[in-house]
Amino acid sequence: MAVLGEFAPFLIAMLVLAACSAFFSCSEAALFSLQNDDRRKLAASGGPGRLATELLTKPDRLLTAILFWNLIINIMYFALASVIGIQLERQSRVAEAAGVAFAALITLIVCSEMLPKTFGVQQAVPLSKLLGVPLAAAVRVLDPVMPLFGGINRTLVRLAFPTFERESYLEINDLERAITLSTEDEQLASQERSALENIVLLSSLTAEELMRPRRLYQSYAPPVHLEQLGGKLTPSGYLMVTEPDSEEIAAAVPLKHLPNVPKRHLEDFARDVIYVPWCADIASILEQLQEKHREVAAVVNENGETIGIVTLEDILETIFLDDTSRSARLMATSSIHPLGPKVWQVTGITSLRRLGRYFDITPPASKSMTVAGVLQESLQGIPEAGDEVQWGPFAFRVLTAEGNTPLTAELRRLDGRGAPS
The missing domain is CATH 3.30.465.10 (Uridine Diphospho-n-acetylenolpyruvylglucosamine Reductase; domain 3)
Incomplete structure (x- = not known):
C-alpha cells in the first residue's frame, strides 16, 4: 500500500499506457480476424465500419502503425516501471522493487495482450466499428514517416538476403508435381490435378461457350409472382427479372438461397447482375463476380442485347466436375x-x-x-x-x-x- 501512495502518479500513467497498449492489441486482433463477409457488412454499415475496412485495404501500413505505437507505449510503460524500481532499490526496498517489476510484467501480458486479443477475435465486427475512428487517426499520424519505414525494411531485406530473387510464375506442371508429391492417394491427386487444369482453362474459356442461352432460362418482367413459375424451381436456381419495358435482364432472384419463397413480388428479393461481352473469358467474369459480390453475369452481344447468362454455380461446376458440360447442366x-x-x-x-x-x-x-x-x-x-x-x-x-x-x-x-x- 505504501508503494501505491508514494508512486501514485507513476502508477496512474502506467495504467493509462497499459490501456493504450490494450487498445492497439485489440484492434490488431479484431481487424485482422475479419472474414470477407464481415468486411462486406462493415463496408455497407457506413461511417466507422467503412473506415475500418478501408484501413484493411493497406494491411502493411495498418500493421506497421499498430506495431510502432505498441512498441512506443510499451517502452514508456517499462520506463516508468524502471523508475519506480530504481527508487525503491535506492531505499533498500529490494523485495518491493522486484514485486513492482513482476506485477508490471504480468499486468501488461494479461491485461494488454492476452485478454484484449481474445476479446478482439471473439467480437471482431462490433469492436471494429468502435475502434475504426481512433485507429484511423493513429495510422494517419504516422503517414509522413511511412516511406522511411518502408525504405528501412527494404534495406534490411537486401542486407539480410542479398541473393534473394523473385520466383517465376508457377506453371501447371509445377502444381501437378506438387500435388503428386503431397498425397499418396492417386485418385485424390487425379481429382486435384483435373481441378487445376480446369482453373487454368478458365482463362481461355469464353462466356459464349459456358453461358446458358436465352431460350434455356426463365425471365419475367416485374411484378413477378410465385404462381408464374408453376410451383417449380428454375433450372439455374435463379429467376431472371427483366427491365419493365424490355426483355433485357436487370436482376436475378436467388430462389434456392431464399429461406422462404414469397408468393408475390419476387422482384423485391432480386440482386443486381453484372454485364459482360460474349467474348469475355470466364476467369475475368469470375473475378468481377467476386469483386462486386454478385452471382449472375448477363452475357451481351455486339449490339448490347442479352444472349445468355453465366452463374457462379456454372463456373464452380466447370472447375470441380471432371466431366461437366452445358448439356449436362441445362x-x-x-x-x-x-x-x-x-x-x-x-x-x-x-x-x-x-x-x-x-x-x-x-x-x-x-x-x-x-x-x-x-x-x-x-x-x-x-x-x-x-x-x-x-x-x-x-x-x-x-x-x-x-x-x-x-x-x-x-x-x-x-x-x-x-x-x-
Missing part, C-alpha cells in the same frame, strides 16, 4: 454419347473445345463456338432435321431442330479420304 443429358459403333449423338450447345477434347483432336478453325454454330455456318441457314454437313474430320446429320426442341445431331468420324472411319 438439358440433363450428356453432350456427347455413343449411339452405336463409331456413331455418336451430340447436342447443339456442345462446344467445339469439348468436341476436340473428347476425340483428342484439334477442331478446324471456325468463327463458331458450338456444334449448332458450325451447322448454321455450313448450311448458311437454320438447321432442319435431316440436314447433313461434313466439317473437318466429322460428318453431322441433324436429328432434331424443331421449335423449342434442343438441337441434336448424329456424328461420325471420317478418315483422311472423307469416308467413315
Whole structure:
C-alpha cells in the first residue's frame, strides 16, 4: 500500500499506457480476424465500419502503425516501471522493487495482450466499428514517416538476403508435381490435378461457350409472382427479372438461397447482375463476380442485347466436375454419347473445345463456338432435321431442330479420304 501512495502518479500513467497498449492489441486482433463477409457488412454499415475496412485495404501500413505505437507505449510503460524500481532499490526496498517489476510484467501480458486479443477475435465486427475512428487517426499520424519505414525494411531485406530473387510464375506442371508429391492417394491427386487444369482453362474459356442461352432460362418482367413459375424451381436456381419495358435482364432472384419463397413480388428479393461481352473469358467474369459480390453475369452481344447468362454455380461446376458440360447442366443429358459403333449423338450447345477434347483432336478453325454454330455456318441457314454437313474430320446429320426442341445431331468420324472411319 505504501508503494501505491508514494508512486501514485507513476502508477496512474502506467495504467493509462497499459490501456493504450490494450487498445492497439485489440484492434490488431479484431481487424485482422475479419472474414470477407464481415468486411462486406462493415463496408455497407457506413461511417466507422467503412473506415475500418478501408484501413484493411493497406494491411502493411495498418500493421506497421499498430506495431510502432505498441512498441512506443510499451517502452514508456517499462520506463516508468524502471523508475519506480530504481527508487525503491535506492531505499533498500529490494523485495518491493522486484514485486513492482513482476506485477508490471504480468499486468501488461494479461491485461494488454492476452485478454484484449481474445476479446478482439471473439467480437471482431462490433469492436471494429468502435475502434475504426481512433485507429484511423493513429495510422494517419504516422503517414509522413511511412516511406522511411518502408525504405528501412527494404534495406534490411537486401542486407539480410542479398541473393534473394523473385520466383517465376508457377506453371501447371509445377502444381501437378506438387500435388503428386503431397498425397499418396492417386485418385485424390487425379481429382486435384483435373481441378487445376480446369482453373487454368478458365482463362481461355469464353462466356459464349459456358453461358446458358436465352431460350434455356426463365425471365419475367416485374411484378413477378410465385404462381408464374408453376410451383417449380428454375433450372439455374435463379429467376431472371427483366427491365419493365424490355426483355433485357436487370436482376436475378436467388430462389434456392431464399429461406422462404414469397408468393408475390419476387422482384423485391432480386440482386443486381453484372454485364459482360460474349467474348469475355470466364476467369475475368469470375473475378468481377467476386469483386462486386454478385452471382449472375448477363452475357451481351455486339449490339448490347442479352444472349445468355453465366452463374457462379456454372463456373464452380466447370472447375470441380471432371466431366461437366452445358448439356449436362441445362438439358440433363450428356453432350456427347455413343449411339452405336463409331456413331455418336451430340447436342447443339456442345462446344467445339469439348468436341476436340473428347476425340483428342484439334477442331478446324471456325468463327463458331458450338456444334449448332458450325451447322448454321455450313448450311448458311437454320438447321432442319435431316440436314447433313461434313466439317473437318466429322460428318453431322441433324436429328432434331424443331421449335423449342434442343438441337441434336448424329456424328461420325471420317478418315483422311472423307469416308467413315
